Amino acid sequence: MADYTRERQIAELAVQRACLLTDKVYYSRVKGTVTKGDNSPVTIADFGAQALVIGAVHKAFPEDFIVGEEDAKVLRAEKDKRDSVWDLVKSAIEESRDLSDSIGVIEDTEEMLALIDRGSHEGGSVGRIWALDPIDGTKGFLRGDQYAVCLALMVDGKVQAGALGCPNLPVDPAIPDGEKGIMLSVERGKGATIRPLSSPSSPGTPLRMRSISSLSRASFCEGVESGHSSHSQQAAIATALGITNPSVKMDSQAKYATIARGVADIYLRLPVSADYEEKIWDHAVGSLIVEEAGGVVSDIHGNPLNFAVGRTLKENKGIVAATANIHKEVVNAVQNELTGSLL
Numbered sequence: 118m119a120d121y122t123r124e125r126q127i128a129e130l131a132v133q134r135a136c137l138l139t140d141k142v143y144y145s146r147v148k149g150t151v152t153k154g155d156n157s158p159v160t161i162a163d164f165g166a167q168a169l170v171i172g173a174v175h176k177a178f179p180e181d182f183i184v185g186e187e188d189a190k191v192l193r194a195e196k197d198k199r200d201s202v203w204d205l206v207k208s209a210i211e212e213s214r215d216l217s218d219s220i221g222v223i224e225d226t227e228e229m230l231a232l233i234d235r236g237s238h239e240g241g242s243v244g245r246i247w248a249l250d251p252i253d254g255t256k257g258f259l260r261g262d263q264y265a266v267c268l269a270l271m272v273d274g275k276v277q278a279g280a281l282g283c284p285n286l287p288v289d290p291a292i293p294d295g296e297k298g299i300m301l302s303v304e305r306g307k308g309a310t311i312r313p314l315s316s317p318s319s320p321g322t323p324l325r326m327r328s329i330s331s332l333s334r335a336s337f338c339e340g341v342e343s344g345h346s347s348h349s350q351q352a353a354i355a356t357a358l359g360i361t362n363p364s365v366k367m368d369s370q371a372k373y374a375t376i377a378r379g380v381a382d383i384y385l386r387l388p389v390s391a392d393y394e395e396k397i398w399d400h401a402v403g404s405l406i407v408e409e410a411g412g413v414v415s416d417i418h419g420n421p422l423n424f425a426v427g428r429t430l431k432e433n434k435g436i437v438a439a440t441a442n443i444h445k446e447v448v449n450a451v452q453n454e455l456t457g458s459l460l
């Protein structure tokens with residue numbers, strides 16, 4: 118079996134440094150938000166985190182390709198925004214100087230812009246390609262809710278390792294108002310672990326999904342934004358499965374983290390439009406974490422996610438993630454709901 122220990126470590130360091138930056142913006146008043154062509158928001162923290170993570174990956178693995186969500190077009194055109202991002206990037210590097218031997222530094226704004234634009238790869242089925250979402254759940258980030266920094270390595274179209282930083286999830290789910298910030302990391306075949314973001318030297322605790330004896334006791338996660346997934350169909354599926362617990366609504370791949378750590382059991386993401394293609398960076402690391410923690414992740418038809426066909430999951434529709442022993446039953450309920458909705 119191939120060994121991706123170093124890739125997993127570098128992914129953790131890269132995400133750790135990026136979380137320093139995003140956390141600072143999260144708690145500041147000015148987020149420097151821009152609206153993109155598809156009407157979705159992007160902030161100075163998204164750009165800064167993309168620069169830091171790509172800088173780290175490029176320093177450690179200069180031959181690798183990267184599929185990142187953002188590009189530097191706006192920053193090249195707007196000096197104020199560019200300067201704000203550079204200030205953030207500089208101070209995050211300063212504050213994590215102990216990481217610079219492993220993941221390098223960024224010397225100036227030109228290098229920062231070039232690194233951000235290294236995320237333009239088209240993806241595909243050949244070679245080593247990293248999938249990066251510098252801030253997943255930007256709407257949650259702006260609302261003051263959940264968001265995640267997500268990085269995964271794919272080799273020949275298959276996700277092999279990665280790290281997922283969730284700076285606003287509680288370290289102990291039983292103490293929701295206690296310390297915030299967790300880091301999950303994963304390597305295919307070797308499991309997934311979780312640790313506090315504040316303990317970089319901790320080896321982490323292995324993640325295991327909850328085993329549930331009866332579906333009626335299960336609880337499910339879904340997104341916050343009704344424009345991203347169909348809340349009404351998700352509610353109908355839960356009812357059909359006999360689930361009475363209210364859904365856990367949460368932005369970003371924090372949903373994958375939440376089921377992987379056994380706080381909920383199912384993640385449903387039913388498409389709201391027939392033509393939306395899920396992005397690989399929205400699912401790459403989270404899906405591997407759930408699989409390694411004992412879950413199954415598929416699309417709404419039960420098909421495995423195909424990360425080998427470009428920047429999007431164009432061969433799949435929606436997401437159904439659940440503990441292995443209930444996944445099939447959940448997919449059946451999804452299929453019944455979809456058939457019903459076509460009648």
Ligand SMILES: Nc1ncnc2c1ncn2[C@@H]1O[C@H](COP(=O)(O)OS(=O)(=O)O)[C@@H](OP(=O)(O)O)[C@H]1O
Pocket residue numbers: 157186250252253254255256257339340341342343344345346367368369370389390393396399
């Ligand atoms: N129409 C539509 N359907 C499905 N998904 C979409 C859609 N539009 C956007 N996006 C992507 O949703 C990503 C955020 O997902 P979330 O799980 O956080 O959604 S939710 O806000 O909690 O509902 C979000 O990721 P970020 O842009 O990184 O925040 C988008 O890639």
Ligand SMILES: [Mg+2]
Pocket residue numbers: 157158159186255
């Ligand atoms: Mg976005």
Ligand SMILES: [Mg+2]
Pocket residue numbers: 250252253254398399
């Ligand atoms: Mg995203």
Ligand SMILES: [Mg+2]
Pocket residue numbers: 163186250251252253254255
């Ligand atoms: Mg994003």
